Amino acid sequence: MTVETTSIKDLVVINPTVFNDERGYFFEGYNKTKFNENGIMYNFIQDNQSFSTKGVIRGLHLQINPFAQAKLVRVLQGEILDVAVDLRKNSPTYGQHFSVRLSAENKKQLMVPHGFAHGFSVLSDTASVMYKVDQLYHKDSERGIRYDDPMLAIDWQINLEDVIVSEKDLVLPNFDQIDLEF
Template sequence: MIVSETPLAQSFIIEPKVFGDSRGYFFESFNQNLFFQKTGVDINFIQDNEAYSNRGVLRGLHFQKKEHAQAKLVRVVTGKVLDVIVDLRKNSKTYGKTFSIILSGENKKQLFVPRGFAHGYVVLEDNTIFSYKCDNYYFPKSEGGIIYNDPTLNIDWMLDKNEILVSEKDKNLGKFL
């Protein structure tokens, strides 16, 4: 496994070692001991989630507040997304900064999103399956979000605005500042 820190403090790109042959492939998608050795992050994931979407679906930017904050390890099983994170930790040197990465079933890359970050993604291919682990349970009263087209963050979602499909709930999220 290759682990590299993103420009946002304590967020990591994970590239697993993939063993492939004429039958297909195998890789270890998560190993707690190896993850700790490579990142220094002691994590206990307690919930796995999966979402199926087609091209243009944008989910986010979401986060959980205070004691219900969640760290996530996100990946794409099949298809492709542009995954985006925003550092919301006011005491962080990267507060208000964003990072984006292409995650796909082909590249098998994963992104570790620490607690205190907003997270979202836009689907770039039909029939995409997005999977992620969380270290805390979802608590509806602690959810928060930032509108995907926030002018301060100015995120390039790589699709024309007419192609983007956003839920009614996500259309009503607030601005960053």
């Protein structure tokens, strides 16, 4: 496995070592020892999975302390644009976002640490996304930012006329309306 640093400290892309042969392929999606050796030290306690169709945007979601979640995101089928927004006020990249295409084909994973909002758009006809979290869901700690926030100006790489967003995500505040501490 290799770990790619990004333009935002602590946000990394994981490239697993894939073994291909005539039967197909094999790779370790998660190996605690190898992650720890690369400085990625989380105690994942739950796996979540979603299925979505083309044009769906899920996010931008987060939980506040003490229930903030780190997420290890990968795609089982299809392709998404995965997005993380740095919400750590003491970070030099506060308010900046990073995006990466994750797909069943490229097998990349995004490690989203505490202090980030997270979301994704579905680029393929359908996509199944799986992510590990290190905290359970806590409704009272749930927060979010609108996907179309003008300050963040995220290019979701889909036609915005075709976007499918939940009603819950449509009422999220803009970035300049949040006051979160991490």
